[in-house]
Amino acid sequence: xxxxxxxxxxxxxxxxxxxxxxxxxxxxxxxxxxxxxxxxxxxxxxxxxxxxxxxxxxxxxxxxxxxxxxxxxxxxxxxxxxxxxxxxxxxxxxxxxxxxxxxxxxxxxxxxxxxxxxxxxxxxxxxxxxxxxxxxxxxxxxxxxxxxxxxxxxxxxxxxxxxxxxxxxxxxxxxxxxxxxxxxxxxxxxxxxxxxxxxxxxxxxxxxxxxxxxxxxxxxxxxxxxxxxxxxxxxxxxxxxxxxxxxxxxx
Numbered sequence: 001x002x003x004x005x006x007x008x009x010x011x012x013x014x015x016x017x018x019x020x021x022x023x024x025x026x027x028x029x030x031x032x033x034x035x036x037x038x039x040x041x042x043x044x045x046x047x048x049x050x051x052x053x054x055x056x057x058x059x060x061x062x063x064x065x066x067x068x069x070x071x072x073x074x075x076x077x078x079x080x081x082x083x084x085x086x087x088x089x090x091x092x093x094x095x096x097x098x099x100x101x102x103x104x105x106x107x108x109x110x111x112x113x114x115x116x117x118x119x120x121x122x123x124x125x126x127x128x129x130x131x132x133x134x135x136x137x138x139x140x141x142x143x144x145x146x147x148x149x150x151x152x153x154x155x156x157x158x159x160x161x162x163x164x165x166x167x168x169x170x171x172x173x174x175x176x177x178x179x180x181x182x183x184x185x186x187x188x189x190x191x192x193x194x195x196x197x198x199x200x201x202x203x204x205x206x207x208x209x210x211x212x213x214x215x216x217x218x219x220x221x222x223x224x225x226x227x228x229x230x231x232x233x234x235x236x237x238x239x240x241x242x243x244x245x246x247x248x249x250x251x
Contacts, residue, residue, distance in 0.1 A: 011172075011173075012173065032093070033097070036066055036068050036071075036097050038205075039068035039069075039072075040068045040071045040072050040075070041072075041205070042201070042203065043068060043069045043072035043124070044072040044075050044076060045201060045203060046155075046200070046201035046245070047069070047072065047073075047122075047153070047245075048076055050153050050198075050245060050247060051073070051076065051078070051120065051153075052119065052120065052151070054119075055076075055077040055078050055079060056078075056079055056080060057078065057080060057119035057120055058080050058117065058118045058119050058120075058147075059073060059078060059080060059081040059082070059118065059119065059120045059121075059122070060081075060082055060083070060084070060114075060117075060118045060120070060121045060122070060145070061073075061081065061082070061083040061084075061121075061122045061123070061124070062083075062084060062107050062111070062121060062122070062123040062126060062142070063084075063085055063086070063107070063123055063124070063125075063126040063129075064083025064084060064085050064090075064094065064099075064102055065085055065087075065090045065093075065094070066090055066093040066094050066097055066099070067083055067093075067094035067097060067099030067102050068097075068099075069083075069122065069124055070082075070083050070094075070099050070100075070101070070102065071097070071098075071099055081101065082101035082102070082103070083099070083101065083102045083103075084102070084103055084104075084105040084107060084110050085102065085104065085105070086104070086105070086106055086107070087104075088104055091103070091104045107138070107141070108137075108138075108141065111141035111142060111144065111145040112141055112144070112145075114145050115144050115145060116144075116145070116146070116147050116148070117145055117146075117147070118145055118146055118147065118150060119146070119147055119150050119151070120146075120150060120151050120152075120153065121142050121145060121146055121150070121151075121152050121153070122152075122153045122154070123142075123152075123153075123154045123155075124154070124155045125155055125156065126154070126156075127154050127156050127176070127178075128156045128157055128168070128171075128174045128175065128176060128177060128178075129171075129173050129174060129175060130175060130176055131175050131176060132176055135176055135186065136186065136189075136190060139152075139186065139187065139190035139191075139192070140190055140191070143190060143191050143192065143250050146250040147250070148250060148251065149249060149250065149251070150249070150250045151247060151248070151249055151250075152187075152192060152246075152247065152248050152249075152250070153245065153246070153247045154245070154246045154247075155200060155243050155244070155245050155246075156177075156178055156183075156243065156244060156246065157174070157177060157178075157242065157243060157244075158178070158179060158180075158200065158239055158240075158241060158242060158243055158244040159177045159178060159179045160179040160180065160238050160239055160240065161239075161240055161241060161242045161243075162220075162224060162240070163242050164177075164242070166242065167242045167243065178244070178246075179238075179239070179244070180197040180237055180238065180239045180244065181237060183195075183197045183244065183246045184197060187246060187248045188248075191250070192248025192249060192250065193248065193249050193250075193251045194247075194248060194249040195246070195247070195248040196246070196247050196248070197239060197244050197245070197246050198239075198244065198245045198246075198247070199239055199240075199241040199244070199245070200241040200242060200243025200244055200245055201241075201243075201245075202217065202241060202242075220240075221240050224240055
């Protein structure tokens with residue numbers, strides 16, 4: 001859903017030039033606002049537990065898109081959050097939605113020029129847009145832009161999910177896909193410590209639907225564990241949610 005942070009190959013130039021209007025914002029102005037507010041509420045629930053208690057931290061959201069995550073951090077009381085995105089269309093929409101501190105920037109250049117500057121760097125639904133070489137380079141830049149003890153937080157599709165293809169292949173610009181093991185491998189290799197891979201958040205705002213969703217998900221997850229057992233595999237290193245949230249600390 002967010003514009004690519006690094007190099008603009010031919011297919012990327014074609015798809016990212018009007019990425020918002022042809023992919024994430026195709027349903028008209030009213031639907032765009034409704035979607036923005038839904039994301040805002042969802043991000044508030046999903047990432048509150050991953051963010052530090054200190055509300056004055058310097059936070060950067062890379063590939064911030066229309067700024068719904070930044071609005072969520074504002075709702076949670078964080079006062080020094082800013083975002084960058086490569087897409088002029090998305091930056092303009094962020095302004096339309098009333099999101100402050102969003103600027104047009106290439107992450108490769110921006111992170112490289114802001115060494116040891118941020119307490120937290122987030123990238124939501126972004127790293128899947130990178131090639132493997134670009135991901136390793138990007139992680140190195142994120143680590144360099146973090147202060148000592150700073151935290152990186154990423155959300156990305158989870159290839160161990162039974163519904164992985166719905167998320168992973170919903171966007172033609174997706175390139176690299178991870179599960180828990182490969183996430184921990186690449187994060188550790190790029191110099192992060194205390195690496196964690198958590199379940200992505202799932203929630204339906206309608207209380208009755210959410211009640212039945214939880215029951216169905218519990219049964220479904222149990223069945224998937226039985227299948228892993230039948231294939232002589234353990235489920236302890238497997239996350240089943242469609243998304244995973246990856247975090248690591250710069251030491």
